[in-house]
Amino acid sequence: MKAISNRYIIIRTHINGAPQESDFELKTKALAPGSDDTVVRNVYISIDPYQLNRMKNKDESQKASDFSSAITPGEEIDAYGVGRVVASGNPDFEKGDLVAGLLIWGEYSVVKAGGMLRKLDPMGFPLSDHLGILGFSGLTAYGGLFEICKPKKREKVFVSAASGSVGHLVGQYAKLFGCYVVGSAGSKEKVALLKDKLGFDDAFNYKEEPDLKAALQRFFPDGIDIYFDNVGAEMQEAAIANMNMFGRVAVCGVISQYTDAGKRAAPDMFAVVYKRIKIQGFLGVDNMNVYEDFMSKTCDYLRSGKIHSLEDISRGLESIPSAFVGIFKGSNVGKKIVQLTEE
Amino acid sequence: MKAISNRYIIIRTHINGAPQESDFELKTKALAPGSDDTVVRNVYISIDPYQLNRMKNKDESQKASDFSSAITPGEEIDAYGVGRVVASGNPDFEKGDLVAGLLIWGEYSVVKAGGMLRKLDPMGFPLSDHLGILGFSGLTAYGGLFEICKPKKREKVFVSAASGSVGHLVGQYAKLFGCYVVGSAGSKEKVALLKDKLGFDDAFNYKEEPDLKAALQRFFPDGIDIYFDNVGAEMQEAAIANMNMFGRVAVCGVISQYTDAGKRAAPDMFAVVYKRIKIQGFLGVDNMNVYEDFMSKTCDYLRSGKIHSLEDISRGLESIPSAFVGIFKGSNVGKKIVQLTEE
Numbered sequence: 001m002k003a004i005s006n007r008y009i010i011i012r013t014h015i016n017g018a019p020q021e022s023d024f025e026l027k028t029k030a031l032a033p034g035s036d037d038t039v040v041r042n043v044y045i046s047i048d049p050y051q052l053n054r055m056k057n058k059d060e061s062q063k064a065s066d067f068s069s070a071i072t073p074g075e076e077i078d079a080y081g082v083g084r085v086v087a088s089g090n091p092d093f094e095k096g097d098l099v100a101g102l103l104i105w106g107e108y109s110v111v112k113a114g115g116m117l118r119k120l121d122p123m124g125f126p127l128s129d130h131l132g133i134l135g136f137s138g139l140t141a142y143g144g145l146f147e148i149c150k151p152k153k154r155e156k157v158f159v160s161a162a163s164g165s166v167g168h169l170v171g172q173y174a175k176l177f178g179c180y181v182v183g184s185a186g187s188k189e190k191v192a193l194l195k196d197k198l199g200f201d202d203a204f205n206y207k208e209e210p211d212l213k214a215a216l217q218r219f220f221p222d223g224i225d226i227y228f229d230n231v232g233a234e235m236q237e238a239a240i241a242n243m244n245m246f247g248r249v250a251v252c253g254v255i256s257q258y259t260d261a262g263k264r265a266a267p268d269m270f271a272v273v274y275k276r277i278k279i280q281g282f283l284g285v286d287n288m289n290v291y292e293d294f295m296s297k298t299c300d301y302l303r304s305g306k307i308h309s310l311e312d313i314s315r316g317l318e319s320i321p322s323a324f325v326g327i328f329k330g331s332n333v334g335k336k337i338v339q340l341t342e343e
Numbered sequence: 344m345k346a347i348s349n350r351y352i353i354i355r356t357h358i359n360g361a362p363q364e365s366d367f368e369l370k371t372k373a374l375a376p377g378s379d380d381t382v383v384r385n386v387y388i389s390i391d392p393y394q395l396n397r398m399k400n401k402d403e404s405q406k407a408s409d410f411s412s413a414i415t416p417g418e419e420i421d422a423y424g425v426g427r428v429v430a431s432g433n434p435d436f437e438k439g440d441l442v443a444g445l446l447i448w449g450e451y452s453v454v455k456a457g458g459m460l461r462k463l464d465p466m467g468f469p470l471s472d473h474l475g476i477l478g479f480s481g482l483t484a485y486g487g488l489f490e491i492c493k494p495k496k497r498e499k500v501f502v503s504a505a506s507g508s509v510g511h512l513v514g515q516y517a518k519l520f521g522c523y524v525v526g527s528a529g530s531k532e533k534v535a536l537l538k539d540k541l542g543f544d545d546a547f548n549y550k551e552e553p554d555l556k557a558a559l560q561r562f563f564p565d566g567i568d569i570y571f572d573n574v575g576a577e578m579q580e581a582a583i584a585n586m587n588m589f590g591r592v593a594v595c596g597v598i599s600q601y602t603d604a605g606k607r608a609a610p611d612m613f614a615v616v617y618k619r620i621k622i623q624g625f626l627g628v629d630n631m632n633v634y635e636d637f638m639s640k641t642c643d644y645l646r647s648g649k650i651h652s653l654e655d656i657s658r659g660l661e662s663i664p665s666a667f668v669g670i671f672k673g674s675n676v677g678k679k680i681v682q683l684t685e686e
Contacts, residue, residue: 232612254613264612265609266607268600269575269579269594269600270597272594273594273595273596274624275624276623276624276625276626278623278624279615279621279622280619280620280621280622281612281618281619283616
């Protein structure tokens, strides 16, 4: 294999607070794969908020509670992605294979034997779907809704960051299941998308609601049964204030707290006690037990046009920093993905 | 039946904030039972923090989320208790019957047919046990621990307000089940009681710990699996910060928030997500499905001396206001009860 010069993105230093594009740098280095490594030409790379948590400067106690390893300044940044094998010393893969797994924010990835990589059968769906609706975003939405919240038909479901990578799928799964669904988002355009394209019963722009508690009371005169929380902070407090008896809160993301650690939800614990509310944190990977179910249902919904995947694709390695910075400003609509080369 | 003059306690006005003895008043009124009512001479009356919530001046939205009706200034205050029937027009009860149910903070109670009242078989145990360890406190402790937290042997359990009516039972159930148990309480004497009499593995005085997070790290070097929360606020935050993966928080009480509505727990929702923590509010009455199990196990433990019930009994109707005010100051040790007459 001839020497390949790889271009990839690093962080200059740890990032505490909101990320800036200047926190990132493009580096170039010749690939030097080991004899049983697999070299992948990255096609699509996932851009996810949780990466920011890995970029923080943490003390030991925080590290212990983290679900994945820290990102080191100057080093490659691993991320979920799909790509095509260009060379492999690993007998499990050969040149030309489509693969999905833990790649890097770069043009190529070198994946060691035993690394998180699998052959990808696109099953007739666009490759990018396998990062979003058929990937962890979909599994997170499906598992969070059905396993954590255990909805009943006609229950009232509220989804925050409802046009986000996970939120827009949660709302559609809940609608298809037979729930009443309202979503919040950060612009008029996103609200219209939720109502007109994705079939949410209603949606609102949280930036236009000075009193979130009152807003939720307006949208849920009979109370909220399920809150799929992607944001934390005041929105969680307002949702819990409007929650019905035996309500469930699936805490999937804490976008408000990513860039401001002091921004905390302080829900009324009286309400939690009296209304017997469950607040449950979870990760997509916890739901592998429903993976088969998730895939078969979601593929069916996609084929029959009953579910829509929102993707927000930027192009080129250079767009990764702005794509990442943007997700904390709500710039993206749906799953944020960077495409690094043609399929 | 000759006319009985009943003495009872009322609130003068709604109480917002910490209660004062001057908020209460003793009133006298002739009993006027209806033809099918039951008149009970109250023997023991339960003094519980949740009553304060019923005494608050609330707006409609708060009322809707409350689990029991408001207490009206000037009116009788219902409370769980045990007593003896002195007259009954209800065929289910006759004079001399021992009964347990919803009585009032008074010397006598008039219970309507269909009211919450049942004949009480003391089964050889002191009558007061039926308000505490064999009553709702016990069921709350048992159900909260086993149904909400689902402990495994050798798991690490932290109990706050551990010398309180529910806490001291939770710790003992957890020990008997095979867990490692640490409790927090508000005095040296209470701490000694937990360790020396109740068999807690360890205990500490939270008032002597300026940094609760560091304190819990000291007592749980391997982390907390289960937190039985009776207090809320900073203690809940500190417990969640020290929690292991898949930790469970049973929110039973919010003593810190009763007298100061602004005192809220604002746990790190990142930790909740990454550690997949469950925070679950509940009430004792939710656990009627394990009532038989709770009663048979607890009676066995009591008979064999494996569990100890802490009771703090004041005497006489006049002591009710100070008894009630005291539970918000941590004056009580174990279940707070007022005895109104001899058994």
